[in-house]
Amino acid sequence: MVLIDCFLMLLLAYGFGFLYYGLYRNLSARVHGRFGPSLAQSFFDSVKLFVKEQSTTFGWMFYAGPIIMATGAVLNVLFIPFINHGDSLQGLSSSANLIVVLYLMVLGPLGNALGVGSNGNPFGVMGITRGLTRLIALELPFYLAVIGVMIDAGSADFSAIFEAQSQEMNLLKHPLLFMAAFISFLGFMGKSPFDVVGAPQEVYSGPATEFSGKFFALLLSQSAMFSFAKLLLMVNLFLGGADDLGDLVLKTFVLFVAATFIGSVYARFSTIQSVEFLMRIPTLLGIVGLALL
Numbered sequence: 001m002v003l004i005d006c007f008l009m010l011l012l013a014y015g016f017g018f019l020y021y022g023l024y025r026n027l028s029a030r031v032h033g034r035f036g037p038s039l040a041q042s043f044f045d046s047v048k049l050f051v052k053e054q055s056t057t058f059g060w061m062f063y064a065g066p067i068i069m070a071t072g073a074v075l076n077v078l079f080i081p082f083i084n085h086g087d088s089l090q091g092l093s094s095s096a097n098l099i100v101v102l103y104l105m106v107l108g109p110l111g112n113a114l115g116v117g118s119n120g121n122p123f124g125v126m127g128i129t130r131g132l133t134r135l136i137a138l139e140l141p142f143y144l145a146v147i148g149v150m151i152d153a154g155s156a157d158f159s160a161i162f163e164a165q166s167q168e169m170n171l172l173k174h175p176l177l178f179m180a181a182f183i184s185f186l187g188f189m190g191k192s193p194f195d196v197v198g199a200p201q202e203v204y205s206g207p208a209t210e211f212s213g214k215f216f217a218l219l220l221s222q223s224a225m226f227s228f229a230k231l232l233l234m235v236n237l238f239l240g241g242a243d244d245l246g247d248l249v250l251k252t253f254v255l256f257v258a259a260t261f262i263g264s265v266y267a268r269f270s271t272i273q274s275v276e277f278l279m280r281i282p283t284l285l286g287i288v289g290l291a292l293l
Helices: 002-031 041-050 060-079 098-104 107-117 122-153 158-164 175-188 213-238 245-265 271-291
Strands: none
Touching: 002 041, 002 060, 002 213, 002 245, 041 213, 060 098, 060 107, 060 213, 098 122, 107 122, 122 158, 122 175, 122 213, 122 271, 158 213, 175 213, 175 245, 175 271, 213 245
């Protein structure tokens, strides 16, 4: 049944999202010569926060922001197929296409801006300003790469995109488009050198500064699920999708580890540096990749 399938997809996204986040904390710590927490610590923190009370309040929009963000994360998980064939782990993907998924990805930044903008905390506002400024530069090369994928497949449907990669995945067919999308993907995942939104040395906790209790737990949960949805999207667009659950875990793991190591090695760009770099290098790669189709 569709409801059971959707529940399993959300459960897997929740579990793998927190597992990968724990892995990120450990890998980045080891790269910098430290020891990180246990892999499950982030999951335990979110569960603990769900039973705690919110310590501050700034009106109904302050609470609506995390709910909007969580709605976007859940819908993205349900509209992106986990497996490229069969009836299992498909969720609601037959009712949407790639354009709908890209549209829903904007709900996260929108909910963040609405919620944080209502509390007036300067650290939160600074993080939101940085995030929205960077978002435009992130989307341009990523959308160029996605347009190339849709042109190659002749459709925005995931089934057509999978079919176009039946002989050779887009990573090998269109490496320039993949490089453009992957650089933007680093920013979407909050990895260096594009992690200016919540840079702790500069803006404390950024947009999440005033959140606590169950709403902070909701932010952590949606972030974990949304991160896994972005991994799914990259796998489906450029790595030929997944033939089964094991293949999905392998491909998302490799992609995640690559992004984590790059983010652990490179220093953070400033907001202006991020925008200038994204508007030049990956955008140019995307344009050239489109011209070579």
